[in-house]
Amino acid sequence: MGKKSTQIFNLGSGNVSATSFSVLGNEKIKLDNFVQKSFQPKADDDDWISQISECIKNISLGENIKGPVYAILPSNKLLIKTIRVPKVDIDKQSKIVSFELSQKMPFSLDEMEWNYQVIDDDGIEQEILTFAVKKVHAEKLSRVFFQNGMMLKGMYPSTILNHKTIESYQDTKNYSDIIFGNFGAKSTDLIFHGSTGFLVRNTPIGGSNLTQLISDSTNLTFDKAETLKIKQLAKINEGNTENRLINDQLQVAQTTYFTKLGQEISRAVVNYKRLKKGKLPQIFFITGQSSLIPGLTQFLGQCLQIPIAFLDPYKDLTVGKEVNRDDLPKISCAISESLSLAKSIFFDEIDKIISLLPQSSLLAFEQKKKIPLLIVASILFSFTPLPIYFSIDNDVTNVQELHRDLSSNISRNNQLINSLLEKQEKLNTYQIISNRLNDQLINLNQFNHLLYRNTKILDSLESLLQDSVVRDLWFDELYPVMEIESQYFSKLKLCGRYLVRLEENDYASPDDKLNSLIDKNTDQQHSLISAIKDLSITDHISKKSFSIEGKGDLMNRFYTQFEIEIVLK
Numbered sequence: 001m002g003k004k005s006t007q008i009f010n011l012g013s014g015n016v017s018a019t020s021f022s023v024l025g026n027e028k029i030k031l032d033n034f035v036q037k038s039f040q041p042k043a044d045d046d047d048w049i050s051q052i053s054e055c056i057k058n059i060s061l062g063e064n065i066k067g068p069v070y071a072i073l074p075s076n077k078l079l080i081k082t083i084r085v086p087k088v089d090i091d092k093q094s095k096i097v098s099f100e101l102s103q104k105m106p107f108s109l110d111e112m113e114w115n116y117q118v119i120d121d122d123g124i125e126q127e128i129l130t131f132a133v134k135k136v137h138a139e140k141l142s143r144v145f146f147q148n149g150m151m152l153k154g155m156y157p158s159t160i161l162n163h164k165t166i167e168s169y170q171d172t173k174n175y176s177d178i179i180f181g182n183f184g185a186k187s188t189d190l191i192f193h194g195s196t197g198f199l200v201r202n203t204p205i206g207g208s209n210l211t212q213l214i215s216d217s218t219n220l221t222f223d224k225a226e227t228l229k230i231k232q233l234a235k236i237n238e239g240n241t242e243n244r245l246i247n248d249q250l251q252v253a254q255t256t257y258f259t260k261l262g263q264e265i266s267r268a269v270v271n272y273k274r275l276k277k278g279k280l281p282q283i284f285f286i287t288g289q290s291s292l293i294p295g296l297t298q299f300l301g302q303c304l305q306i307p308i309a310f311l312d313p314y315k316d317l318t319v320g321k322e323v324n325r326d327d328l329p330k331i332s333c334a335i336s337e338s339l340s341l342a343k344s345i346f347f348d349e350i351d352k353i354i355s356l357l358p359q360s361s362l363l364a365f366e367q368k369k370k371i372p373l374l375i376v377a378s379i380l381f382s383f384t385p386l387p388i389y390f391s392i393d394n395d396v397t398n399v400q401e402l403h404r405d406l407s408s409n410i411s412r413n414n415q416l417i418n419s420l421l422e423k424q425e426k427l428n429t430y431q432i433i434s435n436r437l438n439d440q441l442i443n444l445n446q447f448n449h450l451l452y453r454n455t456k457i458l459d460s461l462e463s464l465l466q467d468s469v470v471r472d473l474w475f476d477e478l479y480p481v482m483e484i485e486s487q488y489f490s491k492l493k494l495c496g497r498y499l500v501r502l503e504e505n506d507y508a509s510p511d512d513k514l515n516s517l518i519d520k521n522t523d524q525q526h527s528l529i530s531a532i533k534d535l536s537i538t539d540h541i542s543k544k545s546f547s548i549e550g551k552g553d554l555m556n557r558f559y560t561q562f563e564i565e566i567v568l569k
Contacts, residue, residue, distance in 0.1 A: 002386055003022055003023070003024045003043075004022060004023050004024075004345075004346055005020065005022040005023075006020075006021055006022075006068075006070065006345050006346070007019075007020055007065055007068075007070070007143075008021070008069070008070045008071075008072065008338040008341055008342060009056065009059075009069055009070070009071045010071075010072045010158075010334070010335075010337060010338050011046070011052050011071055011072060011073055011074060011141070011183055011384070012039060012184060012185060013041045013077070013185040013186035013187065013206065013208070014035065014039060014040070014041040014184075014185030014206075014207075014208055015036055015037060015039065015185065016033075016037050016052055016055035016056060016059065016187065017032070017034065017035065017036040017037075017040040017057075017334055017335075017338070017407060018033075018035050018036075018059045018065060019033070019034050019335055019338040019339075020032040020033040020034075021338075021339070021342040021346075023299075023346045027318075028316065028317060028318045029316065029317055029318070029339070029342055029343065030317070030318045030319075030320055031317055031318070031319050031320055031323055031331075031335070031345065032320045032322065032323075033063070033080065033320070033322055033323065033524075034323060034327070034331050034335065035059055035062070035063055035335075036141070036334065037055040037058055037059060037170075039054075039055065040208075040222045040223070041185050041186050041206075041208045045134075045137060045554055047076065048078055049140055049141065049144075049520065050489070051348070052141070052144070053140075053144045054412070056144055056145065056148060057144075057148055058400065060148040060149065061148075061151065061178070062458050064439070065149075065150060066149045066150060066151050067149075067150065067151060068150070068151045069152060069153065070152070070154050070155075070341060071141065071145070071152055071154070071155045072151055072155075072156050072157075072158050072161060072337050072338065072341060072481045073155055073156065073157055073158060073356065074158055074186070075157065075158050075159045075185060075186070075187060075189050076131065076184070076186045076187035076204065076206075076486050077107060077131065077137075077200065078131050078133050078157055078159075079106075079107075079112070079133070080130070080131055080132075080200070080202060081101065081104050081105070081129075081130045081132075081150070081292070082119075082126050082127060082128070082129055082130070082200070083097070083100045083101060083104065083127075083130065083534060084125050084127050084128070085097060085100050085126055085128055085449070086124070086125060086126075086373045086445060086448060086452070087121065087123065087124060087125060087126050088445060092255070092441075092442075092445075093126075095442060096442070096445060096517070097116050097128055097130065097224075099442065099446070100113065100128075101116075101130055101132075105344065106170065107130065107134070107427055109132075109304055111134060111135060111136075111354045112133065112134060112135060113132065113133050113134075113135045113138045113355055113357075113358050114130060114131065114132035114133075114356070115130070115131055115132075115354035115355065116129065116130040116131070116354065117129050117160065117354055119197050119200075120197040121475050122223075124198070124452070125452075127197070128201060129159075131157045131159070131160075131354065131356060132327040132356075133155075133356050135358055138155060138357065138358050139192045139358055140501070141155065142155075142357065142358065152357060153357070154350070154353075154355040154357050155355055155356045156341060156353055156354070156355055156356070157354065157356065158182070158337050159189055159191070159202070160353055160354060160543065161336075161337040161340040161341055161353070162189050162191055162229070162336070162337060162340075162389055162419050163180075163191050163193070163200075163336070164179070164340040164343075164353070165259060165311070165340045165345070166178060166180050166191060166193045166198075166285070166342065168310065168316070168343060169285070169315075169316075170315060170316075170473060171285070171309070171312075171315075172193070172285070174251045174373075175282045175283050176194060176195055176280055176282065177193070177194045177195075177276070177279060177281045177282050177542045178191070178192070178193045178194075178279055178282065178283055178284075178285065179191070179192050179193075179269070179272075179281040179282070179283075179284045179286075180193065180285045180286075180287075180288055180311075181283075181284065181285070181286045181287075181288070181291070182286075182288040182291075182336070183206065183262070183286060183287070183288035183289070183290035183291040183293075183296070184206045184207070184288050184290060185207050185208045185289070185315065186204070186206040186208055187202055187203060187204050187205065188202070188203045188205055188206060188261070188264070188265075188288070188290070189201075189202055189288075190203065190265065190268050192268075192272045192281060194276070195339045198532060199272055199275070201268040201271075203261070203264040203265070203268070205257075205260055205264055206290055207229075207289065207290030207293060208481050209257055209260070210229060210254065210257040210290075210293065211225050211226045212225075212231055213253035213256055214228060214229055214250060214253045214255060217249045218246065218249055228246075229248070229250075229293070230292070230293075230294070230460050231249055232246060232247070233254060233293065233294040233295065234477060236251065236308065241371055242494040243457050247250070247524070252329075254295060258295070258299045262299065262300075262303045263467050265300070265303065266303065266304070267303060269545075271283070273535075274483055280306070281306060282306065282307075282308055282309065283306060283307045283308075283309060284300060284304060284308050284309070285309050285310070286300070286308060286310060287310065287311040287333050287336045288333055288334075288510045289330070289331075289333050289334055290316050291310070291333055292329075292330070295447045297310075301361070301539060302523040310332070311332075311333075311336055312332065313332055313335055313336055313339050314328070314332065314348045316343075317339060317340065328439065332462045341353070351387055352404070371501045378474045378478075380560070383525040384467060396533075417506070427429050447528060451490065453488070456537060457492065457534070457537050457568070460537045461475070461478075463535075464532065464535065467531050469496075469527050469531060470498070470524070470527050470531045471499075471501075471524075472498055472499035472500075472501065473496065473497075473498045473499075473528070474496055474497060474498075475494060475496035475498050476495050476497065477493075477494075477495040477496075478492065478493070478494060478495075479492070479493035480492055480493075481493065481494070481565075489568070490567065490568055491542065491565055491566060491568065492537075492565070492568060493543075493563065493564070493565045494530075494532075494562070494563070494565075494566065495561075495562070495563050495564075496561075496562060497552065497559045497560065498524055498528065498560055498562070499522070499558060500520050500521045500524060500554060500558050500559065500560060501558070502516060502517055502520060502558065513569070514555070517552075517554060517555070517558070521548065521554055521560055525546055525560075528562070529541065529544065529563075529564075532564060532566060535566075536569075537564075537566070537568050537569060538566050538567075538568070538569070539569045540566075540567050541564060541565065541566055541567070541569060542565045542566070542567050543547060543563070543564070543565035544562070544563070544564045544565070545562065545563045545564075546560055546561070547560065547562070
């Protein structure tokens with residue numbers, strides 16, 4: 001087996017890296033070269049593409065990179081949605097996903113290049129993770145690579161590659177529940193990986209947020225604040241107290257950044273714990289260049305109370321002689337996504353990873369590659385010797401006979417064409433009927449999904465009525481709150497009453513009866529709210545009210561009236 005090589009561009013929010021990998025036979029993948037260009041992150045997408053374009057041009061010229069390449073897109077430049085759809089045949093799945101996704105996207109799907117991956121399947125419903133990027137942005141990036149002599153073969157979401165990193169990393173085999181964090185410049189990707197699937201959370205906080213806080217407090221430029229962030233914070237964490245004023249400003253900025261980051265990560269962990277019914281991740285693997293911020297690992301360990309470990313890509317990798325050994329610590333936090341993509345390319349698994357490269361751009365650029373060859377062929381043909389053309393005069397008779405034969409063939413072919421046109425008209429009619437039947441099938445699937453959802457809601461409410469903890473409960477009215485331009489309702493308002501039973505041994509004297517009645521009522525309130533929160537249909541409770549007088553009559557008839565609004569999942 002010959003040597004394989006590939007070139008991967010990782011387009012980050014604040015930098016662009018180009019990594020060269022190769023592999024020979026069944027040996028380990030080799031890191032041949034790594035180069036990176038950084039810039040100040042911009043919020044505007046057009047500004048970001050301009051910065052990316054300049055970095056790609058400089059890297060291509062400096063490293064003489066030509067030919068086929070692959071690109072990775074950062075998660076904060078993508079629209080990422082998780083949806084649940086009924087399980088259908090694979091050939092119908094795309095239409096169902098398209099319909100559901102069109103209800104959630106802020107833009108028309110015609111303006112987006114999108115793709116999806118199934119992340120959970122219970123046999124009835126499937127959980128789908130979708131990614132989308134504006135077509136105009138994807139086409140601009142494709143054009144940048146082509147203009148610099150490269151042919152872009154695919155654009156892949158970084159989130160999917162982060163998950164593949166967890167799946168292939170040997171150190172994760174010893175744990176059943178893992179949290180993986182890729183700390184970038186503008187955002188942090190969190191992936192919770194367990195035996196039953198994985199959960200993705202993207203937090204809009206990255207290393208550039210800390211740099212901006214330092215820049216604002218010290219009145220330094222962004223580039224100088226970035227340098228100060230790494231060097232001076234490292235000294236502070238080592239106990240160096242020189243330049244007290246700068247140190248105090250840096251510590252305030254660091255504390256503010258860590259607090260916001262800790263809140264986002266803790267919120268994601270709590271959500272995962274709720275879904276896993278109290279189960280927490282056993283270890284936190286981290287990577288990304290912002291993971292090198294001094295003090296981050298200690299803060300995460302104290303915040304989450306679980307072990308923190310850096311991802312070590314060199315366990316699956318050999319390093320070429322051309323790579324500067326002094327840069328290896330920094331490179332290790334920047335190549336996990338590129339390495340995962342390289343493994344898929346080398347081991348023929350690239351088709352299993354979803355790509356956001358517009359196929360129209362790929363075909364157009366392939367055609368443009370052939371233009372120089374056609375021009376050369378035309379020039380060569382123009383120099384064909386002239387005597388060849390003169391010999392045509394000697395074959396006039398043969399040409400006339402050939403003309404008669406062709407005329408006869410044309411007549412027969414015209415008859416055949418007319419017959420084919422009639423058949424084509426019938427096929428068009430069949431196609432129209434087929435499209436109508438397909439539309440009816442989609443409507444039927446949507447109705448089945450709606451029916452299943454409503455049945456699930458009714459089953460949950462019935463289980464609430466039969467709950468042994470929440471006793472003597474009945475519903476008077478149910479109010480579904482419909483979404484705008486949708487057949488689904490997102491909220492459910494419950495109005496009902498529950499009976500408060502008071503036994504004689506629950507109070508010592510008649511004077512204590514009122515207090516005991518109020519205490520029992522409070523307990524039943526808490527039990528009811530807790531039971532509703534635990535329902536599989538409940539995302540959270542948005543409103544609740546309880547009435548012991550007026551609509552309710554706790555003191556005389558021993559019942560309380562309630563109104564609770566549930567936001568459905």
